[in-house]
Amino acid sequence: MVTNEIKTDSSLVAHLLRRAGFGSDYSQIQEFTKKKYEEIVEDFLNPEIFPEVEDKLISRHYISLGANKDNQATWNGRWFYRMINTKRPLQEKMALFWHHVLATGWTKSEHTPTMVNHIEMLRKNGLKNFRTILIELSKDPAMIYWLDNNENHSESINENYGREILELFSMGIGNYTEDDIKNAARSFTGWTFTQPLPLYPYGHYESKFIFKENDHDYGVKKFLEKTGPFNGEEIIDIISQQEATARFICRHLYNFFVEDEPQVPAWSITPPKNQFAIDQMVKSWLESDADLKSVMRTLLNSDWFKKSKMNRVKCPAEFIAATLKISGEYRSPDPGLVQLESTCIAMGQKLMDPPSVEGWHTGKEWIDGGTLTERVNYAIEILNDPNKPGVKFIINEIKNDKESHNPKKFVNRMLELVGFIEISENTKSLLIKLAEEDGKLSFRTKKDQEISRNRIMRMLRLIISSMEFQFS
């Protein structure tokens, strides 16, 4: 029986790859359908089984992409290269997720090497225990400078990091007092770095974490009902055990992987869209002692995740990567990678440089007249070219499959070929009507072939400029 081959439905695989990765081309989707869904999820949860992307190759092939340590565009180009080529999609997606939540920016230091290390830190730790993530974050020079912990001294505390680690990185507003903030700040005194930032006037040398014993406040602190001579790690221990932390981070995960929630400042007054889903994730969190892998396993294997197709707006990085997955470009290092940063900026997202410590506003706030124009025109610029490998593939698939020459089947097949995109009834009926007006596709004569190719190109253009293509 042929059905033995297919263990997971293609559209479900496509959904998983869009959310837990950066989209996929048709052949990749087919490859994954041979595995059981839960097995694919396990593969994603254990990235170390699969080889790393050799993005160092980039600097070997293209000096301009590798040599300039200070140029963010080259590093963001490398990041896009990873998103497109990684065999560890969830690892890369978690790095972007944490970049949204633990938002650290380049703007203040203008110091690229520490930001590159920061993203690598998120990549390495994204699926580990939340405690580990917070400890690594607190020791990260980019973060220390971003939130002034280098100005946080035993004799005079700077509350910035103490406040944000509670408000934005773990528990959310309303779950702690101003004294808790002060005492958290005291516990992080002496956590600083070696090479000073910012770029001007100190230059772009790499910076390392250092604990300055003589600048640490060893006194007794009261923090979240507990008392002791806490240091930063003990504070993080206490934070990680809080149910409020579990609820806050799980809601972030839900917002990023499942369904657009309102913007974070509204969370203390607006209940989650799916309380049941959050409860399930929180249960995993508490049972596994804040293990992100367990929480993500629960999320990705849940029914509510599987049923959540096409209901969150892609962020610009996802939009660009998904488009390039379809076009089949950038499968090897290419100087064009450095351009992708500015494309992404024009769509409203500068990677490695969120607008503030609150991160990017997500969901429908990605879309305004300017960014929508950029998205639509970019997708068309990339895909309205029959010679791109991915587009060529689509044309040939339609050509070689007689059934797809029937107008209705043609539309459905096109939707599959661009990644099993689900569209509204309204859009679908418009596309089918258009296809029916032009009748059956034919490839008999040269002329027929040209007409049919143009029809395929047009259908492709319409699908990728649809409202639905803005969603993931």
Add this chain to the structure above:
Amino acid sequence: MTTKNKEPVLLIIQLSGGNDFMNTVIPFTSGVYFDNRPLVGIPENKMIPFTENLAFHPCAKSLKNLYEKGKVAIIQGIGYENSSRSHFRAMDIWHTCEPNHVATEGWLAKVIREIDPNSSNPVTAVNFGRGLPRALAAPGVIATSVGDLDNYGLMSEIEKEEEKIEDLEMFKRMYTPALGSGIVMDYLGETGRTVLTGADILAEAPINYSSTIEYSNNPIAKSLRDVARVHFAGLGTRIFYTNHAGYDHHAQEVPNHARLLTELTDAISDFMDDLDEHNASEEITILVFTEFGRRVKDNGSGTDHGSGGGAFIIGENVKGGLYSEYPSLNPSDWLYGEDLQHTIDFRGIYGTILQQWMGIDPHDIIGGDFEQISPFNKTLIR
């Protein structure tokens, strides 16, 4: 040709990177200037003096001519307390009027909200450049951003005109979601359809434009020509925005600053002539600003980020001259011991323009009451 538009119009020219005010308007009688700027200092025999103590950069001839005609108000020492040395943060502050926390609503977006509360005209504000500057962005506010006026709009990448028209027609139908499709779909659909309307409106502008002025071939000249073309089409645009980039002269300042100032001041001068030719001189006021001034002392090749910059208000209705005070050149007055201290808050200049030129109460837009100046001879406020 005359224009239909008699409402006051504001054109903002943003100089990105931090224009070196000290080398644009030079305090040439001060030894401090020459002592601190052995490399980037302008030789006295080259600069263009216009008062007893101040001279223009040699490449700002066009600006000097406009100044002599009384059309340029120079705002000396513009800035704010604890000036940020980060381009991005500093620009953000200028865009949002919020020096103390990160804000998301742009000051001009709030102006658009006042002018067109129902978002009835998608081209009330038009930016020339890629992406929308934060100054023009706020939830629920529509502003149009034009990369290339001659090839503007959705699907501009499609070469065959026929295909493009057909696709746009389909786009419009696809972006008209069925009832009950949800808030996000409705919003997305409305945004898509608004972009289409904006593009249709703007398509008129290049068709009817004719002028004897020959602008130079560089980005700022091209942008100002686009401003002229859209303005003369009478589409109801009240705010134009454009950007002239490259002022971050840490290195090679001498040749690069000269080139930028030539391009900028020539483009402004051509634009003013174009307005004149179309009897529209009295309709537009220009504000030229930058995120900060530069360090007093040069670094051997250029200058680093500083404060106490300068801005210019230019137009037919402007009462030319010097406004506020040139920042103190006495090192003991310097910010952080090395930067010029500002002498007037930028929000007061925004306030001046909003209240005296646009006829809009600035209080809620700039976040308070700030000292204003009186740089206008007359206005269009009825």
